[in-house]
Amino acid sequence: FRISHVNSLSDEDFITTFGNVIEHCSLVAAAVVSSRPFHSLQHLHAEICSFIDELPVKGREGILRSHPDLAGRAAVAGQLTQESSQEQKSAGLGNLTQQERSNLDLMNTSYRHKFGFPFVICARLNKKEAILQGLSRRLHNSPEEELHTGIEEVKKIALLRLKNLISEDMDSKM
Numbered sequence: 001f002r003i004s005h006v007n008s009l010s011d012e013d014f015i016t017t018f019g020n021v022i023e024h025c026s027l028v029a030a031a032v033v034s035s036r037p038f039h040s041l042q043h044l045h046a047e048i049c050s051f052i053d054e055l056p057v058k059g060r061e062g063i064l065r066s067h068p069d070l071a072g073r074a075a076v077a078g079q080l081t082q083e084s085s086q087e088q089k090s091a092g093l094g095n096l097t098q099q100e101r102s103n104l105d106l107m108n109t110s111y112r113h114k115f116g117f118p119f120v121i122c123a124r125l126n127k128k129e130a131i132l133q134g135l136s137r138r139l140h141n142s143p144e145e146e147l148h149t150g151i152e153e154v155k156k157i158a159l160l161r162l163k164n165l166i167s168e169d170m171d172s173k174m
């Protein structure tokens, strides 16, 4: 899509197209559709980010809870969305050693038990070593810190997903 095309979609088609930019949270797309016309990919991303930042704590926790665990049950069962599947594969989470897998499962479980939402990181910007290190480090943070950090990762995931959907060729910046 060029940004001009994004602006000319029906509301319904916009929500369908961008409904999974935030994993399993089409509400976000439905919320920003009325901010059209967007003058760039960055403008659309900024609207998504401010909508998320303006949510109450429960809303932001809900966004994190809508994310599948990394190499978790959904991944093992092949029930990831196309986007998540590609992202998790690109981080090398498809070929974990038994040791890495049980280590990841254990830490994901402790993280979720401690914070009440899953560990979320932008898998396309982190290889599996960085993910494992990030998880063990972030486990010691406060709930407030982790809510913020998780949401910042969700914003990075959203930007990369938008870049897959919107072409930024020069004339689309008009």
Ligand SMILES: NC(=O)NC1=NC(=O)NC1=O
Binding pocket: 067, 068, 069, 070, 083, 084, 085, 087, 088, 118, 119, 120, 121, 122, 123, 124, 157
């Ligand atoms: N728990 C997660 O961080 N999940 C994910 N991060 C990504 O970048 N893709 C996912 O599915």
